[in-house]
Amino acid sequence: MKNTSIFILSAFIALTSCKKVITIQEGAGLEDWTTATHSATNPDYTFFSDNEVRRFDITIDEAWWNIMQTHLAEYNTSSGPNDFSDVTPIYVPCNLNYNGINWYNVGIRYKGNSSLATNSNIGKLPFRLKFEEFSDDFPEITGQNFYGFEELSLSNNYNDQSFLREKVASDLFRDFGVPCARSVFCEVYVDYGEGSTYFGLYTILEVVFDSAIKNEFGSNSGNCYKPDGDGASFSSNTFNISYFENKTGGSDFSDVENLYSALHSSLRTSNPAQWRTMMNTYLNMDDYLKYMAVNFSIQNWDTYGRMTHNYYLYNNPATNQLNWIPWDNNEAFDEGKQGGALSIDLSDATNEWPLLSYIIADDTYKAQYKSHLRNFIDNHFNSSNMNGIYSAYSNLIQSSVDAETSNYSYLNNSSDFVNAISELNTHVSQRYSIIDAYAP
Amino acid sequence: MKSIQIIALIIVLIFSHTVHSQTEVIVRDLETWSSVSASKKFESNAKLELEQSLRLYDNTSKVDQYFTNLSLELPVFKFASITGGLRYIRDRDKDDGEYENHLRFNADLNFKHEYERFTFKYRLRLQTKNELGYSRDEGDYLRNATRVKVGVNYNIRNWKFDPEIAGEIFRESGKYMISSFNKYRLTLSTKYKINKLMDLKAFYRFERELGVSYPLSTNIVGFNLTFNL
Numbered sequence: 293m294k295n296t297s298i299f300i301l302s303a304f305i306a307l308t309s310c311k312k313v314i315t316i317q318e319g320a321g322l323e324d325w326t327t328a329t330h331s332a333t334n335p336d337y338t339f340f341s342d343n344e345v346r347r348f349d350i351t352i353d354e355a356w357w358n359i360m361q362t363h364l365a366e367y368n369t370s371s372g373p374n375d376f377s378d379v380t381p382i383y384v385p386c387n388l389n390y391n392g393i394n395w396y397n398v399g400i401r402y403k404g405n406s407s408l409a410t411n412s413n414i415g416k417l418p419f420r421l422k423f424e425e426f427s428d429d430f431p432e433i434t435g436q437n438f439y440g441f442e443e444l445s446l447s448n449n450y451n452d453q454s455f456l457r458e459k460v461a462s463d464l465f466r467d468f469g470v471p472c473a474r475s476v477f478c479e480v481y482v483d484y485g486e487g488s489t490y491f492g493l494y495t496i497l498e499v500v501f502d503s504a505i506k507n508e509f510g511s512n513s514g515n516c517y518k519p520d521g522d523g524a525s526f527s528s529n530t531f532n533i534s535y536f537e538n539k540t541g542g543s544d545f546s547d548v549e550n551l552y553s554a555l556h557s558s559l560r561t562s563n564p565a566q567w568r569t570m571m572n573t574y575l576n577m578d579d580y581l582k583y584m585a586v587n588f589s590i591q592n593w594d595t596y597g598r599m600t601h602n603y604y605l606y607n608n609p610a611t612n613q614l615n616w617i618p619w620d621n622n623e624a625f626d627e628g629k630q631g632g633a634l635s636i637d638l639s640d641a642t643n644e645w646p647l648l649s650y651i652i653a654d655d656t657y658k659a660q661y662k663s664h665l666r667n668f669i670d671n672h673f674n675s676s677n678m679n680g681i682y683s684a685y686s687n688l689i690q691s692s693v694d695a696e697t698s699n700y701s702y703l704n705n706s707s708d709f710v711n712a713i714s715e716l717n718t719h720v721s722q723r724y725s726i727i728d729a730y731a732p
Numbered sequence: 733m734k735s736i737q738i739i740a741l742i743i744v745l746i747f748s749h750t751v752h753s754q755t756e757v758i759v760r761d762l763e764t765w766s767s768v769s770a771s772k773k774f775e776s777n778a779k780l781e782l783e784q785s786l787r788l789y790d791n792t793s794k795v796d797q798y799f800t801n802l803s804l805e806l807p808v809f810k811f812a813s814i815t816g817g818l819r820y821i822r823d824r825d826k827d828d829g830e831y832e833n834h835l836r837f838n839a840d841l842n843f844k845h846e847y848e849r850f851t852f853k854y855r856l857r858l859q860t861k862n863e864l865g866y867s868r869d870e871g872d873y874l875r876n877a878t879r880v881k882v883g884v885n886y887n888i889r890n891w892k893f894d895p896e897i898a899g900e901i902f903r904e905s906g907k908y909m910i911s912s913f914n915k916y917r918l919t920l921s922t923k924y925k926i927n928k929l930m931d932l933k934a935f936y937r938f939e940r941e942l943g944v945s946y947p948l949s950t951n952i953v954g955f956n957l958t959f960n961l
Contacts, residue, residue, distance in 0.1 A: 308951075309760075309951035311762060311791045312758070312759050312760035312761075313757065313758050313759070314756070314757055314759050315754045315756055316754060316755050316946070317754055318754065318755065355910045356910065359908050359909075359910070363908055382908055427755070429944060429945075431946055434755035435755075
């Protein structure tokens with residue numbers, strides 16, 4: 293009898309107290325959830341259309357919105373006048389509606405550097421969406437993505453009154469064979485407790501270490517670095533591996549260190565052919581030279597050569613080569629700031645930027661660079677082609693631009709947009725002449 | 733036989749497109765909390781206590797945390813006292829199993845009054861906790877909690893195991909958090925005086941999360957051995 297009582301008591305305790313795990317189907321209880329829209333295995337690239345302007349409606353709880361603003365104020369306080377903040381903006385949950393379909397408890401945060409730090413009076417700020425960020429709090433959204441994209445970057449076309457720079461630059465890079473994130477125009481509406489507000493016309497980009505490298509290289513399992521800071525110039529004076537943040541989580545930086553060692557090898561002057569072979573072992577040089585041709589043709593100055601940011605390095609496991617991936621191209625097609633864009637012959641690239649100065653000093657690489665320049669202006673970056681692209685895109689986005697309001701726009705008046713498009717047409721004409729003379 | 737295999741393959745292929753992935757969520761667990769304390773009561777009725785504690789989770793099979801707690805209670809009136817506490821915690825990350833170092837401070841306001849054989853106890857606790865070794869730039873901010881506890885003890889005649897029941901609710905707050913009630917506890921306990929030097933306290937505690945889709949309910953069995961110096 294005593295043993296029976298103990299057994300019954302033990303069984304009762306076991307049934308009512310012990311660990312219980314329940315299984316939750318992805319999207320459980322979420323009305324709009326489907327596999328194709330919310331948990332697709334492969335990204336649906338039809339979203340990145342060149343012929344449509346998308347529309348995102350974002351709803352953020354007022355309390356979370358206020359927290360975002362408080363954190364943004366701290367971000368701006370922590371960065372000096374000519375410096376970028378080390379603080380990463382925080383994610384808060386939001387609801388995203390696209391084409392009448394809802395995505396639930398999506399993580400949203402501000403992103404960017406100068407576009408965040410210097411525009412506190414304009415509400416049109418850049419965002420990052422991460423669809424599974426809050427799956428710990430909301431297990432039913434585990435595996436949530438947006439047509440296969442786990443993250444999306446919402447660029448606010450900062451400092452670009454044409455709205456085209458981000459999109460056209462990424463199109464040109466990719467059309468010329470340089471890996472680059474895809475992009476699409478998107479009207480963004482945000483409701484943070486005061487009704488839906490038009491935040492303006494954005495350019496949505498896929499995130500490099502999410503889908504872009506998987507799409508370009510067939511996998512995203514290699515090291516994907518987002519270098520940022522003085523240590524990322526590859527200069528012997530400042531090189532520091534700690535400035536190479538690995539977005540895919542690995543802790544072996546030997547690929548970057550090998551590239552640095554190869555770049556600074558004495559073979560560069562004693563045996564250039566062997567040096568080039570060594571360089572190509574660690575960096576996909578043909579793609580890199582294509583990148584250089586596009587980047588310096590379009591005067592994309594806010595990156596390597598003037599600034600130690602806005603590029604990724606991906607180690608493709610299939611070749612064990614690092615691949616150069618441009619990022620954040622909203623300042624392209626312009627003479628630029630911070631000393632301006634480098635000249636097309638790169639004569640002003642100092643040894644503080646050895647991935648330019650050492651490359652252009654090598655006759656073989658220089659010849660390849662010029663060959664790519666010629667190819668680029670013959671087939672892509674010429675007035676005949678670009679005027680058509682600028683015209684088509686400006687017509688596509690005209691109504692979205694016109695709808696912008698002063699609190700959420702970088703336009704001062706309605707003619708700014710027209711003038712900016714005109715400047716792009718002038719720019720391509722001038723650049724063609726310069727490049728044609730340098731690479732006949 | 734071959735046709736059956738083909739049909740089976742077709743069925744697998746069809747259903748493989750409709751099978752949804754799943755995630756597992758723990759909604760109930762059994763924990764044990766055990767501790768040993770040394771307590772010294774002074775002539776002024778101030779009480780200094782040092783406690784070493786170990787908490788196990790996952791059906792009491794894994795270390796959740798262990799900590800050292802130092803507290804000082806000062807009487808203010810006959811019915812009221814204040815307590816200050818400092819706790820150094822070695823908290824095991826449930827994902828990677830690595831131990832994190834945390835420091836917690838708490839300040840309590842305690843009230844007590846008796847009615848016949850009942851003793852009513854009230855406690856307001858303000859606590860703040862921070863992970864050591866991480867800065868605000870790395871996203872580490874103070875996590876604060878306001879806790880309100882109400883309990884009642886009943887003195888049973890000629891019985892050494894007087895029962896006490898208590899309820900406590902937690903409100904969590906902090907920078908860049910939305911303040912909310914995030915859990916509550918219900919506790920049934922008793923204290924047995926082994927001898928003049930030692931007390932043994934045993935309790936059963938039920939804890940449940942609030943404000944989440946799939947709240948975790950935790951059943952806690954606890955023991956505390958106190959040496960009265």
